[in-house]
Amino acid sequence: MKKYWNNFKKYRFLLGELVKKGITLRYRRSYLGILWTLIEPLLTMIVLTVVFGTLLGNEDKQFPVYILSGRLLYSFFSNSTKVAMKSIRINSSMIKKVYVPKYMYPLASILTDYIIFLISLIILVAVGVVLQVKPTFYLLQVIIPLAVLPIMCYGIGLILATLAVFFRDLEYIWSVALMLLMYTSAIFYKPAKIINGGYGWLLEINPLYSVVVNFRNSIFGAPLDQRALALSIVYSVGFLAIGAFMFYKKQDQFILHV
């Protein structure tokens, strides 16, 4: 165990450099640069609010905040898992020439996306202020879903990265899965009807849903839902354990397949 920790310490600088590279290159050539991280969710929120809010007769004044909170979490989940899945393939030339602890690649991509996600939360704060969402003490709870989420994404990312080395069509399968997850995350609708209709379990299968629920509770001033909390922790620790195990077992064969 100590060996792994020492190895991690030795390559700590590399992790920082890889994350820096991810963020720098994301914006280097683009005109709007980092502003795009803020504008894109704003535009999406406006469209979703108009369609699912105004047009469907939803009177909630704070609905945009509701939508945005779910949407931002989903974007992070979707982007980070997609990039983590490809991380081994994309870095194949480096893997074949010099030794670097391979779990660094998906880890760096998750961290890069996480930092960009945190920046995008600025827009959530801005919209919240404009629509007068009152911060309460419950807002401090937000640390928990914000900590659980990257762990979950890393775990899933490890699983996907491992499988994607051997099966290229995983990328398409995951795109479909992400779409299903988007519809069952209660981003642009309130889940009450579904839960009352007895289909709540469909939502709870979605690991992202539990995180979204507690994220929203923190923002709107309610205590964390215990069930969702338990679910999200079980999911994230579970995925991390499975992902780490799969990755560890198969990583020596990566070089033979990329």
Next chain:
Amino acid sequence: MKKTAVDVSHVSMRFNLASQKVDNLKEYFIKLIRKELKYKEFWALQDVNLRIDQGDRVGILGLNGAGKSTLLKIIAGVLKPTEGSVTVKGRIAPLLELGAGFEKEYTGAENIYLYGAVLGYPREFIAEKYNEIIEFSELGKFIDVPLKNYSSGMKSRLGFSIATIVEPDVLILDEVLAVGDAKFKKKCEAKIQSMFDKGVTVLFVSHSLAQVQKICNKAILLEKGQVLAQGGIEEVSAIYEEKTK
């Protein structure tokens, strides 16, 4: 008593040569059911044992397909051996291909930090050596140009500068001895010589017996994955010359 720098113990490497590449789920399952997943085994290395002391300069000789590159990759940590183990004391700088960690969109300067990190060095160390690296590479103001605009010579010079200035304990050279124009080549050779004088352990793969004889004090001869001979440079060269007559 000389300390061991590299210890290769009973290393064997098996590759699976699939007759048809299967890389999606549908084909995999179809072939699994039809029992068509056939693999041909290829043992690139068989029970290789090597002990290299600190400061040794070992030439790795052999014909094509003998397993030289495979052995180097295993020592560098890039490949994991099917059997056996390798222990290396200290930092390895593989000059297997200069610029393995290079990012095209980054400038030369940014790549110095990135490549240094890839080789396993901490930030402070790279910062210390930063100016020395730029000076040695003779890239001047081009250091701030993105790497994708570099010529191959410029990339090699940068890669060489970074890999040699960082003072590795074990240097792995795959026929890359000197790059650039005649003047720069001389600088490279002097640099490599100074590394020898400092007692860096060197593993050198080359087909040119003359080069190996010039640089190395010991050698090993591989043939079809097995060690045919190892020892002082004269004895092994004699055997090699016999083989290639």
